[in-house]
Amino acid sequence: MVIKKMNSVFHKHSRWLFGAFTVIIIVSFLGFLTPGNFGIGGFGSARDMEVGSVYGKKITYDDLMKQMRALACIGLNADEKMAFEFLAIQGKAEQIGVVVTDAEMMELLRAQFQTNGKYDPAKYREFVESRRKSGFSEEEIFDGFRIVELQQKLGKAIRDSIIVTDSEMQKAYRELNTRFSGKAYTLKPQESKEAIPTEDVKKFFDAHAANYNIDGSISALVIEFPYAAYTEAAKKAEKDPAKVAGKAKELAKNAAEKFSDDVYDSLKTLPVKEQLAAFQKMVAAQKLTVKARKFNFNAGNAGNLSQTDYALLKSAEPVEISLPAMEEKAAVIGFVTDRVAPRPAKFEEVAKQVFKDCKQMRTLLATEAKAKELAENYAKCKDDAARTAFLKQIPVAKSVDFSSTAMENFKNQSTLGFFGAAAGLAPGQAAASGDTLIVLAKREVPTEAATPEALLECRIFVLQQKQYLAQWELQEDIQSHCLYRAPGSDAAK
Numbered sequence: 176m177v178i179k180k181m182n183s184v185f186h187k188h189s190r191w192l193f194g195a196f197t198v199i200i201i202v203s204f205l206g207f208l209t210p211g212n213f214g215i216g217g218f219g220s221a222r223d224m225e226v227g228s229v230y231g232k233k234i235t236y237d238d239l240m241k242q243m244r245a246l247a248c249i250g251l252n253a254d255e256k257m258a259f260e261f262l263a264i265q266g267k268a269e270q271i272g273v274v275v276t277d278a279e280m281m282e283l284l285r286a287q288f289q290t291n292g293k294y295d296p297a298k299y300r301e302f303v304e305s306r307r308k309s310g311f312s313e314e315e316i317f318d319g320f321r322i323v324e325l326q327q328k329l330g331k332a333i334r335d336s337i338i339v340t341d342s343e344m345q346k347a348y349r350e351l352n353t354r355f356s357g358k359a360y361t362l363k364p365q366e367s368k369e370a371i372p373t374e375d376v377k378k379f380f381d382a383h384a385a386n387y388n389i390d391g392s393i394s395a396l397v398i399e400f401p402y403a404a405y406t407e408a409a410k411k412a413e414k415d416p417a418k419v420a421g422k423a424k425e426l427a428k429n430a431a432e433k434f435s436d437d438v439y440d441s442l443k444t445l446p447v448k449e450q451l452a453a454f455q456k457m458v459a460a461q462k463l464t465v466k467a468r469k470f471n472f473n474a475g476n477a478g479n480l481s482q483t484d485y486a487l488l489k490s491a492e493p494v495e496i497s498l499p500a501m502e503e504k505a506a507v508i509g510f511v512t513d514r515v516a517p518r519p520a521k522f523e524e525v526a527k528q529v530f531k532d533c534k535q536m537r538t539l540l541a542t543e544a545k546a547k548e549l550a551e552n553y554a555k556c557k558d559d560a561a562r563t564a565f566l567k568q569i570p571v572a573k574s575v576d577f578s579s580t581a582m583e584n585f586k587n588q589s590t591l592g593f594f595g596a597a598a599g600l601a602p603g604q605a606a607a608s609g610d611t612l613i614v615l616a617k618r619e620v621p622t623e624a625a626t627p628e629a630l631l632e633c634r635i636f637v638l639q640q641k642q643y644l645a646q647w648e649l650q651e652d653i654q655s656h657c658l659y660r661a662p663g664s665d666a667a668k
Contacts, residue, residue, distance in 0.1 A: 351581045435497070
């Protein structure tokens with residue numbers, strides 16, 4: 176209830192305020208810490224109820240609430256789970272002595288609130304006052320920024336502690352620059368002419384149901400604020416001709432933001448069924464032109480939507496008016512009139528596609544099995560003549576010569592599948608890689624001394640490997656020492 180109220184108050188300003196700066200956070204990887212989901216209502220008023228522990232320290236629901244408020248006031252509306260994850264990161268930072276000093280906080284704020292590349296105290300004070308109107312204190316603002324900065328600093332401290340020795344670098348050079356050469360024989364598809372029983376197709380559907388969905392759709396009324404319409408005003412405000420186009424774009428965006436905010440403020444207390452008529456009345460009063468817009472989407476294609484579509488997708492109650500989307504010629508906002516959520520498909524709706532996919536999967540598995548069988552039979556050939564004769568008899572769709580090193584594959588992955596199978600072979604051996612038979616002809620260790628540039632590449636590679644390993648070690652450490660305890664649950668004991 177508290178978070179819902181905060182979100183409602185915060186919505187008007189936060190929808191655009193934080194577009195002026197970016198707070199970078201490490202992607203949360205601690206989801207597996209939670210044995211169950213928590214709902215705010217489940218705790219009632221027991222703010223001192225223990226909900227978990229971080230490195231032996233009891234965590235109460237009140238701790239989560241304070242964490243959520245601190246994050247909310249800098250634009251990150253965290254739920255209890257995310258708040259706990261941040262507390263876990265803070266616990267690890269405290270354990271190894273990583274802190275964010277007041278001096279570092281001042282540098283962070285100076286970097287976030289700038290005008291023309293310089294710290295702007297007025298911009299910071301304006302931000303603080305806007306947050307105070309939403310019920311947040313300046314101390315909570317500092318806490319929010321400090322929480323995120325501490326997460327960044329912990330990651331940097333772990334990365335900076337990693338070193339790469341010269342021997343590790345030389346070993347990596349040899350391994351990454353060993354050349355594997357040979358031939359890859361892609362087999363003809365092993366298609367079966369037998370009909371697939373309907374029951375088998377249904378079983379395939381049940382096993383892969385998550386891949387079959389009916390797209391959702393959004394209908395909306397959109398309004399464009401063309402940049403060209405603000406050119407004259409931009410010329411008056413900007414003396415430098417080279418900056419006029421950018422100024423016009425800024426003015427169009429500001430106009431779109433203002434109208435979006437006005438719509439939100441005017442409609443937020445109205446019942447949903449009355450909002451459309453009220454929106455149309457506001458549009459008519461300002462003589463704006465609206466266009467109907469409808470698009471389909473699913474969980475996987477959000478990144479491929481237009482900027483306007485994505486803005487509409489992200490709009491939320493109580494008033495589904497979008498943030499401005501900056502398209503090529505105009506700033507665009509939209510009012511959602513209808514939203515249909517994507518849903519899982521029923522077998523009958525996608526039966527033809529499922530049958531096709533099931534048949535394709537069977538063909539692929541049969542072809543891969545054939546490649547494995549050929550690799551095993553190739554190993555039984557006693558000499559080169561027998562191996563040559565064997566290769567001439569296999570059902571080849573195409574063959575490709577390959578010659579590659581691991582380092583080359585990092586830069587160009589066109590032969591990565593071939594290389595992965597060949598790397599485990601000795602010359603004259605063969606292995607299956609999916610539907611392809613890989614035959615290794617040569618394995619050549621580098622003989623020339625490494626150039627400084629090549630050694631630098633290897634150092635970076637080893638460093639990245641170690642950093643990746645350190646991330647997983649951190650994850651395992653937090654998993655072992657930071658646990659949720661759901662009310663009435665023994666899951667965390």
